[in-house]
Amino acid sequence: MEVRFSLDGSLGRLARWLRLLGGDAAGRPADSLRAALRRARAEERVLLTRSADLERFGGTPPRAGWLRIVADDLPAQLLQVDRRWPVLDRADPLRRCALCNRSTEELPADRARPRVPPFVARTQERYRICPACGRIYWEATHATAIARFVRELRSRRDPAARTGGNGDEEDAGPDLSSPAP
Ligand SMILES: [Zn+2]
Numbered sequence: 001m002e003v004r005f006s007l008d009g010s011l012g013r014l015a016r017w018l019r020l021l022g023g024d025a026a027g028r029p030a031d032s033l034r035a036a037l038r039r040a041r042a043e044e045r046v047l048l049t050r051s052a053d054l055e056r057f058g059g060t061p062p063r064a065g066w067l068r069i070v071a072d073d074l075p076a077q078l079l080q081v082d083r084r085w086p087v088l089d090r091a092d093p094l095r096r097c098a099l100c101n102r103s104t105e106e107l108p109a110d111r112a113r114p115r116v117p118p119f120v121a122r123t124q125e126r127y128r129i130c131p132a133c134g135r136i137y138w139e140a141t142h143a144t145a146i147a148r149f150v151r152e153l154r155s156r157r158d159p160a161a162r163t164g165g166n167g168d169e170e171d172a173g174p175d176l177s178s179p180a181p
Contacts, residue, residue: 003085006045008036022092093146094137097130104128
């Protein structure tokens with residue numbers, strides 16, 4: 001089953017990028033750790049937070065697990081998540097709205113074209129739209145940039161993560177343990 005995440009507001013950029021990769025990453029900029037934890041518990045999501053204060057809020061982590069993000073920059077944050085849950089291998093860009101976390105839907109080209117920049121309308125055939133906010137996504141700009149970013153990140157995975165060959169299998173199951181400090 002696909003891993004679903006709940007992030008607090010300190011990880012807004014990471015949340016957006018997990019969505020751009022097609023993942024289910026709930027979290028709004030205003031979400032506190034407490035709110036993100038509540039959602040993780042209620043919806044069986046993995047909690048991602050930068051805070052070390054989890055124990056202060058009710059003690060037990062969510063059943064789906066949690067991970068404290070220690071890195072400051074986005075690539076390192078994505079790689080940290082990827083070591084536990086291989087989000088880079090499962091990347092399926094444009095399946096989810098980067099803003100709303102809603103699944104996007106196909107949008108016929110004739111309906112998309114009046115609403116996108118002229119150059120895009122001339123050159124793109126396939127579009128997707130977010131049913132919640134109406135944002136339109138298309139392959140050329142969005143998917144290409146995302147794919148390039150994913151390739152670069154994969155090349156930066158540390159050697160230990162690669163030595164297993166198809167090592168993705170070995171930690172593919174749910175990991176209920178808390179991260180080491
Ligand atoms: Zn949206």
